[in-house]
Amino acid sequence: MSIKIENLTYIYNPKSPFETKALDNVNIEIKPGEFIGLIGHTGSGKSTLTQHLNGLIKPTSGRIIINGLDITNSSVKLVEVRKKVGLVFQYPEHQLFEETVYKDIAFGPLNQGLKEEEVEQRIKEAMEAVKLSYEDLKDRSPFELSGGQRRRVAIAGVLAMKPEVLILDEPTAGLDPRSRDEILEEIKMLHERYKITIILVSHSMEDIAKLVDRIIVMHRGHVRLMGEAREIFKQSEVLESIGLGIPQITHLLNQLKQKGIVLRDDIFTVEEAKEEILKWMRGEKNA
Ligand code: ADP
Ligand code: MG
Numbered sequence: 001m002s003i004k005i006e007n008l009t010y011i012y013n014p015k016s017p018f019e020t021k022a023l024d025n026v027n028i029e030i031k032p033g034e035f036i037g038l039i040g041h042t043g044s045g046k047s048t049l050t051q052h053l054n055g056l057i058k059p060t061s062g063r064i065i066i067n068g069l070d071i072t073n074s075s076v077k078l079v080e081v082r083k084k085v086g087l088v089f090q091y092p093e094h095q096l097f098e099e100t101v102y103k104d105i106a107f108g109p110l111n112q113g114l115k116e117e118e119v120e121q122r123i124k125e126a127m128e129a130v131k132l133s134y135e136d137l138k139d140r141s142p143f144e145l146s147g148g149q150r151r152r153v154a155i156a157g158v159l160a161m162k163p164e165v166l167i168l169d170e171p172t173a174g175l176d177p178r179s180r181d182e183i184l185e186e187i188k189m190l191h192e193r194y195k196i197t198i199i200l201v202s203h204s205m206e207d208i209a210k211l212v213d214r215i216i217v218m219h220r221g222h223v224r225l226m227g228e229a230r231e232i233f234k235q236s237e238v239l240e241s242i243g244l245g246i247p248q249i250t251h252l253l254n255q256l257k258q259k260g261i262v263l264r265d266d267i268f269t270v271e272e273a274k275e276e277i278l279k280w281m282r283g284e285k286n287a
Pocket of ligand 1: 012013020021042043045049
């Protein structure tokens, strides 16, 4: 599904002492099947932006066009939009409420009016995608599970609706490094297997750098940078000026450059950096 965000502005509590302009004339186009990393400091407008994409928030001004359909138009049925655009909130496990994992994941598909058989199939598939054992966990209470498992149950609940666009708002927030890496790996698999459009919100460059096709950097309600990861990391000064780190490995290469060892400045994986440094050591680079 294609997504077009046109001149989007959003103001919380307008005309009150608490008025906050959370988004200021944002323009973004996302192609079907793209994997987007949306990054920015706390308060930069990421969550407000994502909540516009399934109609949870209506723009103060501007339009959201999904597959050619302007979803800000009042005649559009948001139920239909939400079938296609799945939003996993930050800390989604706080919204688990059923007595079993099965029932929790079934909630969305049942609401879509699917038959029990189809629902069961979807639950199995969704649990498999996030590496949860259906047989072992379906009858357990979500509240007995570990933090990482609860997070996965919540993600599976959105996957079970088979969205064509999947938005994950800080899906690794608060998890230990191992669960974080596993969940990122599962998200990558989802993109490869189902070719859906994914918008991954994060405030960690390390998390998204190695996964996404394109990065959108938000700052104070504006899009500050937008492009392929390589292009974005070349702008390390801009990133640092708005309080976003670059991946440590990019930082290392910048440090080498200051010492007169000029290697490529668009590297953000350890693997690539290793190659580049080895080349330099073998004298294949005239640094
Ligand atoms: P991010 O997800 O990048 O941290 P948010 O979209 O949550 O950013 O917030 C953008 C701005 O809007 C911030 O200044 C924040 O304080 C404000 N904001 C967010 N949610 C609300 C709300 N429900 N009411 C009032 N202001 C809000
Ligand atoms: Mg947020």
